Amino acid sequence: MGLEEELNKCVHCGFCLEACPTYSVTRSEIHSPRGRITAVKLGIPSEGLDTCVYCRRCELACPSGVKYSEIITSVRKANPLEKIMLKILEKPSLIQMFNIIKEVKANKPLEYSDKNPEIILFPGCITSVFFRDTVEKALNFLKRQGYTVEILNGCCGLAHEHVGEKNRSKELISKVGKEFEGKTVISLSSNCTAHMKENGLNVYDFGEFLIKMDVPLPFIEGEVTVHEPCHANLLGLNKYTRQVLSKMGVKIKESEEPSYECGAGGDYFIFHKEMSEKIMMTKKEKVMKSGLTTVISTNPSCSIAFLKMGLKPKHLADLL
Structure with missing residues (x-):
């Protein structure tokens, strides 16, 4: 499917808005998937095209099946x-x-x-x-x-x-x-x-x-909360993290909205520091609803974000 066909699939319903971390911290249409799609449709410049953290949570929320990632990567250009x-x-x-x-x-x-x-x-x-x-x-x-x-x-x-x-x-x-x-x-x-x-x-x-592979795992006592990395969440991979923890006997205390974007976005936190920090602040508040500071994070940029928040990220491998 071409770019124009993908753009036309968007009916501007707004289901993507609350799924989008940049919209949730700015409440600005410019920084929403819907606003970005509109800018691409109209062929107009928009700072929102640069501020997308590329978590693709909007794709899970979209009832029309818009492949937002195809749209945004077709218009973004890396700076020097x-x-x-x-x-x-x-x-x-x-x-x-x-x-x-x-x-x-x-x-x-x-x-x-x-x-x-x-x-x-x-x-x-x-x-x-x-x-x-x-x-x-x-x-x-x-x-x-x-x-x-x-x-x-x-x-x-x-x-x-x-x-x-x-x-x-x-x-x-x-x-x-x-x-x-x-x-x-x-x-x-x-x-x-x-x-x-x-x-x-x-x-x-x-x-x-x-x-x-049904690999034998040690039994470990303890409590953690779980972060669900964004792209892994799209493919349902985070269920395996939870299954491993369950098999090991580790108790999971849920945070609010575990799949909410961490704010790192690859190198986003370097080039969009202010927006990244706002997202990280929101994420930290959601994590702290669990009452824990130890977060299972199976993605390195997410783990860096948690360190920046003052939390304690651990990979599954760190428990073995």
Whole structure:
């Protein structure tokens, strides 16, 4: 379906409004999916096209099935600073040199490979840098289960698609797809998992693998609340996180609207700091309705957002 046909599917009903984090913190039509679609239809400039956090919650709310992501990525263009950031993300080893996130220390990406590995553990572009311990725990757990593993650090192209660099995004998907051939792939970054699945790659999210392969899990006492990363939520992947926690005996105390956007939006929190902070403030209020500060977050940019909020994010792998 072409852009014009997708635009015409929108009947301006407004179901998308309250699902949209930027609308919820501004109450401005300009910063809503409906307002952005109108701007594209009319061919007029709008700051709202830049402020979209690309969580795609509006797609779940839309009764007409508008593929909003196809519309917004067709008109967005990366600015020069974003293009530099994207180049850095393509080489995780470079990210350590540009540690601009004060809440978390950058590390050298973890590298590891058994002889003839049956599993590729794919941290994505930033997990191995900012959450290296998580990668190491996931690796050690899989090895204890008897799997042979290779860690493959790289970029799936989601950040590129977010800002309209669709061609480069497809090139990166093709690249990792070739590297994945013949192997079972486990992704530690849930939104990356969703992006790769949507682009035809056969990958498991970490929690999905644990459940589908019926991997033995330890019993752990404790209470957590759960964040549901946005793109993973679109594909229903967050159910596996909850199933893993249930299987481990971990008690879940619900926050308000667990799938509400965290405010990170990839590099959104860097280039749209004011809007991002407003969304993070709202998200923190919703999380605190659970009465807990420990948040299960299976996506690294979300985890960075929670650190910026003063909360304690943990990946499922951190519990193993």
